[in-house]
Amino acid sequence: MSKIIAVTSGKGGTGKSTVCAGLGYTLAKQGHRTLLIELDFGLRCLDIMFGVEDNIKYDLGDVLSGRKSALDAVAQVPMATNLNLLCAPKTLTSVSAEQIVEICRSVKKYFEYIIIDTGAGINSHVFDIVEQANLILxxxxxxxxxxxxxxxxxxxxxxxxxxSQRLIINKISKKVIGDALVANLDEIIDKVGVQLIGVIPDDFKMTVATGKGTPIPTDSSALKAFDAISKRLGGEFVPLTVKTS
Ligand SMILES: Nc1ncnc2c1ncn2[C@@H]1O[C@H](COP(=O)(O)OP(=O)(O)OP(=O)(O)O)[C@@H](O)[C@H]1O
Ligand SMILES: [Mg+2]
Incomplete structure (x- = not known):
């Protein structure tokens, strides 16, 4: 039975797609069959983050229109065996929570983790979809x-x-949150009111990759932090270490 994880945020640009890419990559590297489903319609980006933009033949639009089955529209990502991607359509397409549930139902026996990039915004559409997940990040x-x-x-x-919610604090740096890192992280956790599952450093390599449109850097400090979160998702105890610049 696969675990369905919805990655979401109130504000846009917090790093949801980066989190999906980082967790997808590290879970796959740890040996878990993983599928990323991108619901950011019209704003597809995970294909570029994995360097497969020229290899994507089908996307969710083909599945929603009935031209392809969900499994047929899934692309394997060469960066990591076990990593698979169902891309958002390049155009705006409406989708209901029921359709996403049906897509997850049709593929879940093939994957241990299904990670959904919900796109930004506090709207009922996102709420309906996220409600289907086992865990909300x-x-x-x-x-x-x-x-x-x-x-x-x-x-x-x-x-x-x-x-079932967990918090990821992304883009942390001493410059932004100060030297009293742990105290300041505690304050953020209190304000959001969700148990922490991990922190990701503000990683210049990540910013550069997005700016250049190159794949996520696998030797980055952010990826190390994602690796720890992926292990925690599987129930492993990994102590929180915070490395920032
Ligand atoms: N840990 C990080 N370190 C450095 N840059 C980061 C980090 N996480 C995300 N970014 C950068 O922040 C920007 C926004 O990230 P991303 O696209 O993942 O956000 P998003 O929440 O998916 O945005 P949207 O709401 O538009 O879908 C990108 O330029 C990305 O490279
Ligand atoms: Mg995004």
Whole structure:
């Protein structure tokens, strides 16, 4: 039975797609058959993050229109055996929570982890889709607007009965949150109100890769942090270490 994980945030640009790419890659490297489903319609990016933009023959649009089965539209990512991708269509296409559930149902026997990149925004569409997940990963950066939006989003999940949530604090650096790192992280966790599963450093290699449109750098400090989170997802105890510049 696969574990369905929805990656979400209140504010846009917090790093949801980066988190999906990082977790997908590290879970696959750890030997787990992993599928990333990208719901950021019209804003496809995971194909570029894995350097496979020229290899994508089909996407979710083909599945929603009935031209292809979900499994047929899945592309294998050469960067990591076990890593698979179902890309968002390049154009805006409407999708219902029921359709996503049906897609997950049709492929879940083939994958241990299904990770859904929900796209940004507090709207009912995202809530309906996220409700189908076994675990919600709320991504926030340390800035106050992002923290408040993450808290609002998470409260709404709790109100709807979604208690299985974990927080990822992304793009942390001493420059932004100061030298009293642990105390400041504690304050962020308190404000968002969700148990922490990991912190990701602000990693210049990651920014450069996005800027150049090259694949995610596998030797980056961010990837090490994703590796730890992936192990925690599997129930392994990995102590929190925070390396920032
Ligand atoms: N840990 C990190 N270190 C450095 N840069 C990062 C990190 N995480 C994300 N970024 C950068 O932040 C930008 C936004 O990241 P990303 O596209 O993953 O966010 P998103 O939440 O998916 O955005 P959207 O809401 O538009 O879908 C990108 O330029 C990405 O490279
Ligand atoms: Mg995104």
């Amino acid at each position: 709320v991504v926030s950066t340390p800035d106050p607007v992002c923290i408040r939006d993450a808290s609002l989003m998470s409260d709404e999940f709790y109100n709807r009965g979604n208690k």
